[in-house]
Amino acid sequence: MTAKVIRVVIADDEPLIRAGIRMILTSDPAIEVVAEASDGRQAVDLARAHTPDVVLLDIQMPVMDGLTALGELRRAAPEVRALVLTTFGExxxxxxxxxxGSAGFLLKDSAPGELIGAVRAAAAGDAYLSPGATRHVVDQLASGRAAARSEEARRRIAELSERECGVLALLGEGLSNADAGRRLHMSEATVKTYVSRILSKLGCENRVQAALLARDAGL
Known part of the structure; x- marks a missing residue:
C-alpha cells in the first residue's frame, strides 16, 4: 500500500528561506509542498484553500505575524497541524x-533531518519541540517549584517500570523519539509506544508535561 503523502504549506517572508525549506522537505518523497506564503494572513488563506496536513509558520512576518496566524489557523482549520519555525528561541x-495550539516549535538552525522529522511527527498527530525549545519550556516552568511538587512527581513516576523511567528521563532532556531510540538502542516506533504508555500512566497530555514531571522528579 502506498504511504500517504504529507502535504505542507510553508509560510516565511524571505524567499530564500522558503526555497531552502522546500528543498529540504521535498528531498523526502513522502512530503509535498503544496503552497508558499509570504505573510501570516496568506498562510491562513492557503491553509483554508489547500487543507494541508502541516503548516510551517515563521514568527516574524508582515501583515500578520506567525503567532497571530497560528491562532487564526486553529479557528479556521483546526484539523491542520501548525509548526512554528523561527530564529528566535526566546x-x-x-x-x-x-x-x-502549536504542534511544535522548531529553530531555523535545526538540522535538515530534524525539520523532516518534525513535519512527520506533526502530521502523525505528535507534538514536536526541538531539544533547545524543550529545555527553554522546562527551565521556565520548573523554576521555583516547591519541594512538595518534587515529592508529588516522585510519587507519580513510582508506578513506571525501569525502562519507562529511562524513556521519561530522555523526554526531560528534550530528545525526539528517534534520538531517544538511538540512546536506548530501541526503534523509534518502540520509543513512541513507550511514550504513549508513559503519558497514559502519568495522566500527562503531552511530552512537555512529561518532561516537566521528569525534571521535578530529579530524573
Missing part, C-alpha cells in the same frame, strides 16, 4: 506558540 515565544 522562552516567551515558545510558551505563546504552545498556548496557541
Amino acid at each position: 522562552k516567551e515565544n515558545v510558551l505563546r506558540a504552545l498556548g496557541q
Whole structure:
C-alpha cells in the first residue's frame, strides 16, 4: 500500500528561506509542498484553500505575524497541524506558540533531518519541540517549584517500570523519539509506544508535561 503523502504549506517572508525549506522537505518523497506564503494572513488563506496536513509558520512576518496566524489557523482549520519555525528561541515565544495550539516549535538552525522529522511527527498527530525549545519550556516552568511538587512527581513516576523511567528521563532532556531510540538502542516506533504508555500512566497530555514531571522528579 502506498504511504500517504504529507502535504505542507510553508509560510516565511524571505524567499530564500522558503526555497531552502522546500528543498529540504521535498528531498523526502513522502512530503509535498503544496503552497508558499509570504505573510501570516496568506498562510491562513492557503491553509483554508489547500487543507494541508502541516503548516510551517515563521514568527516574524508582515501583515500578520506567525503567532497571530497560528491562532487564526486553529479557528479556521483546526484539523491542520501548525509548526512554528523561527530564529528566535526566546522562552516567551515558545510558551505563546504552545498556548496557541502549536504542534511544535522548531529553530531555523535545526538540522535538515530534524525539520523532516518534525513535519512527520506533526502530521502523525505528535507534538514536536526541538531539544533547545524543550529545555527553554522546562527551565521556565520548573523554576521555583516547591519541594512538595518534587515529592508529588516522585510519587507519580513510582508506578513506571525501569525502562519507562529511562524513556521519561530522555523526554526531560528534550530528545525526539528517534534520538531517544538511538540512546536506548530501541526503534523509534518502540520509543513512541513507550511514550504513549508513559503519558497514559502519568495522566500527562503531552511530552512537555512529561518532561516537566521528569525534571521535578530529579530524573
